[in-house]
Amino acid sequence: MILPIWVPPHPFGTTAPLVLWLNGGPGCSSIGYGAAEEIGPFRIHPDGKTLFVNSYSWNKVANVLFLDSPAGVGFSYSNSTSDLYTSGDQRTAEDAYTFLLHWLERFPQYKHRDFYITGESYAGHYVPQLSQIVYEKNKGIQNPILNFKGFMVGNAVIDDFHDFVGTFEYWWTHGLISDETYQNLNIHCDLEVAEHASDECNKALDMADLERGNINPYSIFTPTCNTTVSTRRNLRSHRIRNLLRNRHLRLSLNYDPCTEMHSTVYFNLPEVQKALHANVTGVSYPWETCSDIIADHWNDSPRSMLPIYQELIAAGLKIWVFSGDTDSVVPITATRYSLDTLNLPTLIKWYPWYDNGKVGGWSQVYDGLTFVAVKGAGHEVPLYRPQQALTMFKSFLENKPMPHRAV
Template sequence: MWGKKKKWESVENMGSSLFSIWLSLVIVLHLLFSTSSSSSTTTTLDQERDKINELPGQPTNIGFNQYSGYITVNQKAGRALFYWLVELDSSQSSTTTTPPLVLWLNGGPGCSSVGYGAAEEIGPFRIHPDGKTLFVNPYSWNKVANVLFLDSPAGVGFSYSNTTSDLYTSGDQRTAEDAYTFLLNWLERFPQYKHRDFYITGESYAGHYVPQLSQIVYERNKGIQNPILNFKGFMVGNAVIDDFHDYVGTFEYWWTMGLISDATYQNLNIHCDLEVAEHPSDECNKAFDIAELEQGNIDPYSIFTPTCDATVSTRRNLRSLRIRNLLRSRHLRLSLNYDPCTEKHSTVYFNLPEVQKALHANVTGVSYPWETCSDIITDHWNDSPRSMLPIYQELIAAGLRIWVFSGDTDSVVPVTATRYSLDALNLSTLIKWYPWYDNGKVGGWSQVYNGLTFVAVKGAGHEVPLHRPQQALTMFKSFLENKPMPHLRAI
C-alpha cells in the first residue's frame, strides 16, 4: 500500500509540475504576444503619424504613399534628422519583384536633400515658379524604387540639433555615424523595409557621404546572415572623390573649355594641387579669386545655360570662400522645361507654414527661415579626408555594385576630375568606352571596369537628373538591374 500511495503522490506531483509549466508558458506567450502587439501598434501609429496626406499645391490622383518626419540619432544632444520617403508609384510600375529601398543624399557639405534631390531632381514633384503649386515629374525615380531623402547632417534643411555647438563641429565621421544610426532607427519605424535590397545614392560632396556610409554598413553587416540593411551597392554623381585628382581634372576642364587664362591655369596647379579641398591655403584662395573673375557671370554648375538673374548677386557673395563653390550642391538650374531659378522656388515653397505642417517639419518652431544650404555647416566643416579611393578599393574587393556618373557640362566637379580620380584606381576594363543610347539618341558614354561602372551624361550639369531627367532614369534603371548602359541604337 505504501508503495502504491507513493506512486500516486508521484503522479499527482508530476501533474502539478506539468500544470505549472503549462501555466508559465501561457503567461510567457501572452506577454510576448502583448509586447509584440504593443510594438506593432506603436510602429503602425508612428507610420500613420508620419504619413503625408497631401502636400499643398499637389496634383491629384497620385499612385503612391509619402511619409516624412524626424528620427532621433542622438538623444543626449537632441540631434534629429528629417526624412521624406516616397514609395513606389504602383500605378505606373510594372515590376513584379519586391522594389528596393534607395537612400538619396545631397552634399555641400551643408545642403538639403529635400531642397535639391527631392524638389528638383529625382522626386515625384517639381515646383512651379509661383512657389506654391507642384507639377508631376514624369521621370521620378520612384517609378522603379522606394526613395528615401535625408537631410544630413543635423542643421541642414529641416534636420536639427538642440545642442548649438553641433552646428560648428560637423564633419565627415559624425555625419556617417548619424546617418547609420538614422537608418537603424528608421527601420524600426518602417520594419516592412527590413531585409529589402538597399542602395545608397547621391551627388557632389555626397561623394564623401555615400562611400563612407556604405563602408560602415558593409563592415557592420559582416558575419550577419540576413542583415536588416541588405546593402547591395552605391551610385554617386559628379562626386568629390580625391582632392588631388579632382583638382587636376577641374583646372584642366576650366582651361580646355576656355574659362580661364593660361597664367591662371598654371597658378592653380602650382598653389592648389596638394591642398585639402575643404581647407585651402591663402595662395590657393587667391588663385580661385582670379579664376572666378575670368569665368565671369556664368552658372558654373551648368556652363552653357542661363543664370537666374534674381539670385546672381547673392550667390556670388556666398562664394567668398571659393572652394565652397567647388564642392557644395547649391545650384540654380533648369527644370524639365529649363528654369534656372528652381532653387528660388524651393526656398519659397518650403518656407510656407502649410507646407511645413504637411511635411511634419519644423516641429521646434525655429524663427529663422528654411534654406537650401546652411552656411554655418559649410563654413565650420571639420574632418574631410583627402581621398575616398581607399574606401572604393575596399568595397570593390567586397563585390558591391558601384556606379559613378558625371554630367559633362559641370565645371564644379567636372567629368575630367572624376575620370582622373577613377583612373587612379587602376582597374582593368571589361567593356571599353562606348556611346550609350536613349530613345535612339546618344545619351552619353560609358566604360565598365572590373568592379565599377562609369557613365557620362551628355549635356547634363552638376545635377544630372535635373538637366537630363529621362536619361538619368534610364541610367538608374540600368544600375538597379546591374546591366551596362544600352549600347545599341534603337531601330
C-alpha cells in the same frame, strides 16, 4: 533629429528595392534638391505654391528615401546647438546609419529589401562612408535588415588631388580661363590641400572667377538666374573647398534657372511644413536649401575616398559613378582622373550609350565599377537630363550596362 521623406513606388511597392538619396554641400538639403528638383515625384511651379508631376521620378522603380543630414540641414535639427559647429564626415555617416536602423523599426516592411545608397556632389563623401559602415556592420550576418547591395554617386567629390587637377584642366580646355591663369592655378594652389588656400592661390582663383564671367558653373551652357547674379559666388576663406560645394542656384530642365528660389518659397509655407510634420517647434528662422553654419564649420573631411572604393570593390558590391559633362564644379575630368588611379581592368571599353534612339552619353565598365557620362547634363544630372537619368538608374538596379544600341 534628421528629417526624411519617403516616396514609395507604384505599383511595385511590395517588392521594389529601398534607395537612400543624399545631397551634399556639406550642409545642403536632400529634400530641397533631390526630392524637389531632381528625382522626386513632383517639381515646384514658379509660383512657389503648387506642384507638377515629374514624369521621370525614380520612385517609379524604387522606394526612395530622402535624408536631410547632418542635423541642422533643412528641417533637421539637434537639441544641442553646438552640434552645428562640430559637424564632419564621420559623425554624419554614423548618424545616418543610426537613423536607418530606427527608420526600419518604424517601417519593418522594408527590412531585408535590396538596399542602395545614392547621391551627388559632396555626397561623394557621404555615400561611400555610409556604405562602408553598412558593409562592415553586416559582416557575419546571414540575413541583414539593411540588405546592402551597392552605391551610385554623381559628379562626386572623390579625391582632392585629382579633383583639383581635373577641375583646373576642365576650365582651361573649355575656354573658361586663360593660359596664364591655368598656369598660376597649377603653380600656386596646393592641389593636395582643400582648406586654407594661400594668398597666391586665392589670387589665381579670383582671376579664374573674373575670366569665367557670369555663367552658372554647375551647367556652363545654360542661363543663370538673373535675379540672384550678385549673390551666386561667395568664395570666402575656403576658396577651393567652396568650389566643390553643392550650394549654389540650380537650373531647371524646363528653362527655369531660378528653381531653388521656388523651393525656398514652397518649404517655408506653413501648410507645407504642417503636411511634412516639420518645424513642429516653430523656429524663428526660415527654411534654407543649405546651411552656411554647417558648411563653414565642417571639421572632418578626408582627402580621398579611394581607399573606401578599393575596400568595397574587393567586397563585390555594385558601384556606379556618373558624371554630367557640362559641370565645371566637379567636372568629368576630375572624376575620370580619380577613377583611373584605381587601375581597374576594363570589361567593356568606352562606348556611346543610347536613350530613345539618341546618344545619351558614354560609358565604360570596369571590373568592379561602372562609369557613366551623361551628355549635356550639369552638376545635378536628374535635373538637366531626367529621362536619361532614369534610364541610368534602371540599368543600375538591373545590374546591366547602359544600352549599347539605338532602338
